[in-house]
Amino acid sequence: MGRLSATAVKAAKQPGRYGDGDGLYLLIGRTGARSWVCRVQKDGKRRDIGLGSVKKVSLALARERAAKVRGQMEVGLDPIIERRKEAGIPTFREAAAIVFAENKKNWGNAKHRDQWLTTLTTYAFPHFGDMAVSKVDGPHVRDALVAIWLDKPxxxxxxxxxxxxxxDWAIAKGYRDAPLPIAAMNKSLPKVKAKPVHHSALPYADIPAFVAILRERESVGRLAFEALVLTAARSGEIRGALWSELDLEKKLWTIPAERMKAGREHIVPLSDAAVKAFKRAEAYREARSDLVFPGVRHGKPLSDMTLTKICRDLEIPAVPHGFRSSFRDWVAEETDFDGAVAEMALAHTIENKVEAAYRRGKLLEKRRSLMDAWATHCATRPEAKEAA
Incomplete structure (x- = not known):
């Protein structure tokens, strides 16, 4: 039997806490606001669980709700989380799982898929993963981010x-009304000094010698690396290349948007040397696989480490991505080709919208001339260059 009565609840006016027993309290604030709370304790931790306003919740209903809360705590359930589930509003953790499930098929990059939930699990869920997605606000997100903002920008x-x-997904589903205050949140975070990342690159003058070494012994990895150099493509674009993307008669390689970093289709004009490299790769073609450069496991592309290991084994002070820088430096310092042609060849995103609109054309023929000239440079023997 509780210590409070309906009459006593109605008569109580003074600010304070009035106990009914079994952790149920009538709470009266300084402003006169009156509400019910249930005080519970688990593993040495004490919590007050709100049960509603006295205006809407009678003493009898408050006792029922308090009993339910105590029962949930006894079996290891969090009353707040259980209440949100009953209301149909998912926690941030649950919402993130749904967003991941809905979008993962559209993410062609396996590394991106793996990291998406992992980073949230590591850096967001400990702060507000079990909070209703409707309640997550700027301060919650800001406090989670500030812990890694400078060390892992x-x-x-x-x-x-x-x-x-x-x-944004929660807003679209009707679970919340407003987005995060991104502008204010960003201003509150500490300033990060930009640290330019430079991939180790081989001087373009040393590229012909490197290509010659690659050709001394043939393997699928070395062929892939030669194709990477001759096309100035990214490692992932080469390793994921498909025979269906190649038209060796027209000397074109069309990389679909889903495999490009910028999400736009990219057409690569192939030099004669590049075409020969791709044709030599036919010797490694696997049945029932469209991959140009298959890896060790059937149906799987080459590992990124395969190309990196070639550099290490040959004691080349560069990384595969750095050969794009070698190509760009060669264009700028050794040719009269316009920088716009080089940027288009590298499939770089044009930040200036006006310039991007002006350069909407693919400059295909100009890029073909550029790639032919680059192939000629890559085939130039060092002694021939000295003699010239």
Whole structure:
């Protein structure tokens, strides 16, 4: 039997806490606001669980709700989380899982798929993973990000982007009304000094000698590397190349949007040397696989480490991505080709919208001439260059 009565509840006016027993309290604030709370304790931790306003919740209903809360705690359930589930509003953790499930098929990059939930699990869920997605706000997100903002700025930015994606999904589903206050949140975060990342690159003058070494012994990895150099493509674009993307008669390689970093289709004009490299790769073609450069496991592309290991084994002070820089330096310092042609050949995103519109054409023929000239440079013997 509780210590309070309906009459006593109605008569209580003074600010304070009035106990009914079994952890149920009538709470009266300084402003006169009256509400019910249930005080529970588990594993040495004490919590007050709100049960509603006295205006809407009678003493009898408050006792029922308090009993339910105590029962949930006894079996290891969090009453707040259980209440949200009953209301149909998912926690941030649950919402993130749904967003991931809905979008993962559209993410062609396996590394991106793996990291998407992992980064949220590591950096966001400990802070507000079990909070209703409707309640997550700027301060919650800001406090989670500030812990890694300076030490891991790139990771922090990606975590922020993924959190915003979950919140936007919640708005679209009707679970919340407002987005995160991104502008205010960003201003509150500490300034990060930009650290330019430079991939180790081989001087373009040393490229012919490197290509010659690659050709001394043939393997699928060395062929892939030669194709990477001759096309100035990214490692992932080469390793994922498909025979269906190639038209060796027209000397074109069309990389679909889903495999490009910028998400736009990219057409690569192939030099005669590049065409020969791709034709030599036919010797490694696997049945029932469209991959040009298959890896060790059937149906799987080459590992990124395969190309990196070639550089290490040959004691080349460069990484595969650095050969794009070698190509760009050669264009700027050794040719009269316009920089716009080189940027288009590298499939770089044009930040200036006006310039991007002006250069909407693919400059295909100009790029073909450029790639032919680059192939000629890559085949130039060092002694021939000295003699010239």
């Amino acid at each position: 790139e990771t922090a930015r990606r975590v922020r982007q993924r959190i915003v994606a979950v919140i």
